Amino acid sequence: MIKRTKLTRAAINEFTFRTKILSVIAIILGLGLLAGSIVIYFRSQDKFEIVLMVLCGFVALLGLIMLIFTYINIARVIKSEQEVEMEFGKESVSVRSYEHGKKVRESKYLYTEFLSYRVIKDYMFLYINRRMAFPLLMDNDIHDIIELFESHGVRRK
Numbered sequence: 752m753i754k755r756t757k758l759t760r761a762a763i764n765e766f767t768f769r770t771k772i773l774s775v776i777a778i779i780l781g782l783g784l785l786a787g788s789i790v791i792y793f794r795s796q797d798k799f800e801i802v803l804m805v806l807c808g809f810v811a812l813l814g815l816i817m818l819i820f821t822y823i824n825i826a827r828v829i830k831s832e833q834e835v836e837m838e839f840g841k842e843s844v845s846v847r848s849y850e851h852g853k854k855v856r857e858s859k860y861l862y863t864e865f866l867s868y869r870v871i872k873d874y875m876f877l878y879i880n881r882r883m884a885f886p887l888l889m890d891n892d893i894h895d896i897i898e899l900f901e902s903h904g905v906r907r908k
Contacts, residue, residue, distance in 0.1 A: 752895070756874075756888045758833040763825050765871045766884060774818035781811025835885050837877075839899060844877075846885055862903035869908040870897075878908065 756762070785807035792800035831850045838845040844865075847857045866878045875893055876884040877900070887896065901907075 752839045752892060753836065754839070754887055754890075754892070754896075755834060755836040756886050758828050758835065758886065760825070760829055762874050762886045762888075763828055765874055766876060766886065767821050767825065770821050771818060774814045774821065777814025777817070778811050779814075781807050781809070781814060785811060837885060837887065839896060862900060862905060865900065865903075865905045867906050867908040868897070868900055 785804055788800050788803040788807055791797075792804065832852070834849040834852075836847040836849065838847075843859050843861050845857065845859050848855050860879060864879065866880060868878065869876045869884075870889070870893075873889050875887040875889060875896070877887065878884045887893065897907075
């Protein structure tokens with residue numbers, strides 16, 4: 752069975768949703784604590800508050816940088832018109848990646864090499880490690896694919 756999935760903005764947004772949420776939380780937390788430490792500093796004039804202000808500013812800046820790089824990577828993937836083709840065999844999955852319609856890489860993975868899978872709305876993500884996943888568009892055959900992965904011990908995330 753061969754499945755081909757184009758990496759659309761919707762697929763990438765579903766995959767990066769947690770990263771975006773954590774980035775926004777870091778920004779809000781960092782800015783909130785920074786504002787609180789500034790108020791405390793002007794009331795007590797304690798030098799420890801300066802260290803706290805720098806730390807809080809760093810947390811907010813880190814969240815902002817994560818958010819910016821997430822959106823830069825999304826734009827890069829959309830611009831390159833990436834597609835993933837997966838061929839499911841009895842013991843392994845062949846993965847071919849395409850950019851602008853040209854094949855750029857091909858890999859073969861045993862089912863046991865996959866860490867987990869996750870089903871979100873219209874997509875199934877097959878995780879080869881904690882940060883890298885291959886997307887599959889949900890269709891009628893997805894239950895067969897889930898059975899295939901589960902029969903090889905790949906768990907649902």
